[in-house]
Amino acid sequence: MRAVIQKVNQSSVTVAGEVKGQIGPGFMVLIGVETGDTEKDAQYIADKITGLRVFEDEDDKLNLSIEDVGGEILAVSQFTLLADARKGRRPGFSKAARPEEANELYQSVIRHIREKGIHVEEGVFQTHMVVHIENDGPVTILLDSHKLF
Secondary structure, eight states: OEEEEEEEEEEEEEETTEEEEEESSEEEEEEEOBTTOOHHHHHHHHHHHHHOOOEEOTTSOEEEOHHHHTOEEEEEEOGGGGOBOSSSSSOBOTTBOOHHHHHHHHHHHHHHHHHTTOOEEEOOTTSOOEEEEEEEEEEEEEEETTOOO
16 A cells, blocks of 8 residues: 655545635645555555644654644545556556455554544545645655555
């Protein structure tokens, strides 16, 4: 499972002109589920997202987590995080999980985050979305539950 975490001042996701999710300060998180991922991967990604210390403390050091600062999360499923573009010009998506499996694990990540008391807004699974992001920093973190990077 992969995730791209962007620290934001605000973010929103729109489908067919209608805002489906909107947050203030916190994280915009893109989540990609790989074939073979399990509940263990979902728990790992949720724990990493909520534990990342990338918010400034009183000394302006990146030392606080989203839990510490009371931030929000906008989570959007994105199978293209599993794209393989090493050969040719057209990426392959064969590593991305099938939609049913992917949605179940995407929802599991969100559930684990909410269990920690963090407010989570969502995109609409398997839909064309427009995501607005106002980066803060910018701070962007890449996660992989298989620890490939």
